[in-house]
Amino acid sequence: KTSRVRYRTRDGTATAGAAYKHAEGTITWERGEVERTISITLFDDEEWTGLVEFRVLLEEEGMENGILSASMKETRVQRIEDDTFPSKRYADILTSGRMHEVDIFVLAADYAKAIVADPVVKAGSAKYVLKGCLKVAFSFVKLFSSAYMLDHVLLPTDEETRGSRITMLICLTSLMVAQLAMAHYLDKASFSWGVTGRQRLRLSNALMNSFLYMDQTSRQSVDRGALVEVMLRDTDVVIKAGYIKMFTVVELVVRIVMCLTFQVVVSLTTAKAGTTGHMMLRLLPVASFPGVVLLTMKARQRTTLDHHHKMQEHRDAFVSNVHDVVVNFRLARDFGVRQGIMDDHIINAQNFGSASKAHSESMCNTKNLMKWYTCIVIASYVLAHGMEVIRGSMRLGVFLTCLATIRQVGGLVVSLQNALVGIVSTAPALCRIVCVINSPSD
Numbered sequence: 001k002t003s004r005v006r007y008r009t010r011d012g013t014a015t016a017g018a019a020y021k022h023a024e025g026t027i028t029w030e031r032g033e034v035e036r037t038i039s040i041t042l043f044d045d046e047e048w049t050g051l052v053e054f055r056v057l058l059e060e061e062g063m064e065n066g067i068l069s070a071s072m073k074e075t076r077v078q079r080i081e082d083d084t085f086p087s088k089r090y091a092d093i094l095t096s097g098r099m100h101e102v103d104i105f106v107l108a109a110d111y112a113k114a115i116v117a118d119p120v121v122k123a124g125s126a127k128y129v130l131k132g133c134l135k136v137a138f139s140f141v142k143l144f145s146s147a148y149m150l151d152h153v154l155l156p157t158d159e160e161t162r163g164s165r166i167t168m169l170i171c172l173t174s175l176m177v178a179q180l181a182m183a184h185y186l187d188k189a190s191f192s193w194g195v196t197g198r199q200r201l202r203l204s205n206a207l208m209n210s211f212l213y214m215d216q217t218s219r220q221s222v223d224r225g226a227l228v229e230v231m232l233r234d235t236d237v238v239i240k241a242g243y244i245k246m247f248t249v250v251e252l253v254v255r256i257v258m259c260l261t262f263q264v265v266v267s268l269t270t271a272k273a274g275t276t277g278h279m280m281l282r283l284l285p286v287a288s289f290p291g292v293v294l295l296t297m298k299a300r301q302r303t304t305l306d307h308h309h310k311m312q313e314h315r316d317a318f319v320s321n322v323h324d325v326v327v328n329f330r331l332a333r334d335f336g337v338r339q340g341i342m343d344d345h346i347i348n349a350q351n352f353g354s355a356s357k358a359h360s361e362s363m364c365n366t367k368n369l370m371k372w373y374t375c376i377v378i379a380s381y382v383l384a385h386g387m388e389v390i391r392g393s394m395r396l397g398v399f400l401t402c403l404a405t406i407r408q409v410g411g412l413v414v415s416l417q418n419a420l421v422g423i424v425s426t427a428p429a430l431c432r433i434v435c436v437i438n439s440p441s442d
Contacts, residue, residue, distance in 0.1 A: 003029040003065040005058050007038060012076075013209060014052035019043055019079055027058075029066075040077070048085050048114055050206050051213045051441050053078045078213075085206070085437045086114035094438050104305075104427040108242055111430060115199055115243065124193035125247070131186045132251035138179040139255055139408075143262050145172050147401040155396065196239050203235045203433060210437045218439040229319060230436055234429035242426040245419045252416040259409045263402060292373055296417065300366045304424055307359040312428045314352040321348045363421065370417050374410030381406055 008024035009016065016022035021041035029036060040056070057074045084091045087110045093099060116122050149172050153165045207230060211222065325332065325341055332341050381403060388394035 001031065001065045003063075005063045005066055005068070006061070007056060007058050009040060010055045010057055010074075012053045012055055014054040014079055016054070019049065019052050020054060020077075042079055048081060048083060048117075048206075050081050050085070050209050050437065051078060052209070080441065085434060086110040090434065090438070094435065099431045099435060102427075102431070104424050104430070107430055107434075108246070108423055108426070111238070112243060112246060115202070118198060118202065120194045120198045124195035124198070127193050128190065128195065128244075128247045129250070131190060132247055132254070134186065135183060135251060136254045136258055138183060140258050140262070141175070142179065143259070143401065143405060145175060146404065147398065148172075150400060151395055151398070196244065199239045199243065200235055203238070204231050206437050207231050207235075207433065210439050210441075213441040215440045215442045222436070222439075226316060226320065227436070229316070230429075230432050234433055237426050237429040238433060241422045242430065245422050248419045249416060249423070252412050252419065256409055256412050256416065259405050259412070262405055292370070292413075296366070296369050300362075300369075300421075303362055304366060304421060305427060307355070307362045308425050309428055311352070311355040311359040314348070314355040318348045318352045321345060366421055367414065367418060370410070370414045374407075374413065378403070378406055378410065 004026055006024070006026050009020070009022050014020055020043060023038065023040045025038070027036045027038060038056070054077055055074050056077060058068055058072065060068050060073075084094060086107075089110070090099075090102070093102060116125055149169065153168050153172070156165065207227070211219070211227060214222070321344060325345070332338055385394060385399055385402070389396055389399045
């Protein structure tokens with residue numbers, strides 16, 4: 001007799017429409033046939049999803065001429081990701097255990113490219129870029145309005161223009177308030193753009209999914225405390241000190257370029273004939289800031305990473321030790337080894353404290369290098385161009401505005417250096433996330 005049974009797919013970690021195409025229908029066996037094949041379309045989307053699964057169910061209701069045992073009612077279908085996260089280039093690196101050799105800026109760029117494939121993250125990231133552009137525009141307007149207010153509104157003393165100058169002063173102060181209000185609104189609105197929340201959700205889901213499908217060897221090598229640290233601490237570090245800081249870096253670079261442009265414009269408009277060389281000397285210290293940052297970062301990158309790695313290793317050992325003590329407390333009490341456990345704890349605490357101190361000292365030295373350079377540039381500028389103001393060859397408004405610009409560039413450069421150091425410091429966290437997500441599956 002002819003046998004018939006209905007089938008349908010059911011979502012698991014894979015969802016219909018995203019990972020596969022929902023299918024349902026009837027399977028028919030003619031007399032003497034023992035095998036039938038059904039086809040289910042799998043989607044190969046650009047977004048990395050890892051290993052996901054769905055089920056195919058055989059339904060007893062409406063079945064003709066057949067019996068379904070418990071083991072035959074459903075089967076599990078796994079869709080295995082053929083790429084590595086965040087890109088294919090890390091397949092061989094992960095296999096050979098060379099993740100510590102990866103350039104952090106390349107890894108961060110690959111991570112950003114992978115995560116921005118998410119529509120929510122992509123839209124939110126575009127808003128972050130727009131916010132940065134608006135803040136840069138605000139800063140540019142503030143520089144010119146400050147110079148204009150000093151030279152053309154506050155310093156002039158003629159009675160005829162007093163009314164118009166008061167009106168202009170009101171307009172300029174209103175503009176300052178409006179800029180701050182807009183900046184405040186954009187900062188507050190950024191929390192609702194979903195960039196951080198969406199990334200945290202995706203990373204935590206990928207980590208948990210990877211752990212659930214790990215092979216036995218990989219699962220045994222993952223400490224429970226370490227997994228919790230990766231899901232909570234490392235994801236937060238990668239998102240806030242890594243991805244979000246990339247927008248800060250772009251904004252700071254544009255603002256530095258804007259300040260340098262302002263210096264060039266002011267120098268050109270105030271330069272007299274035959275003073276080109278003098279103008280170049282005025283611009284040289286400020287223009288040298290970006291090069292000094294790159295040289296400082298290159299010279300200090302390896303030291304910063306080494307100290308950060310050591311601090312994280314000792315921190316992980318400290319956390320693991322505390323976790324083991326909590327789990328095995330009864331054994332420690334019953335076998336009378338409390339003193340030995342306490343001695344190990346003291347050693348781990350001291351090692352972590354020493355590594356943390358060395359890391360903090362390294363970060364302090366790196367940050368203060370640019371502060372010293374900024375101080376030297378400002379002192380040189382005040383000494384050289386303050387003489388011009390005294391001699392009357394340079395307007396006070398131009399001098400003060402340029403001085404404020406140099407200070408702003410110095411502050412921006414220090415902030416840029418801190419942001420880059422922060423991105424570099426995410427290397428261990430991002431490497432751990434990549435290693436866990438790409439663990440071999442069962």
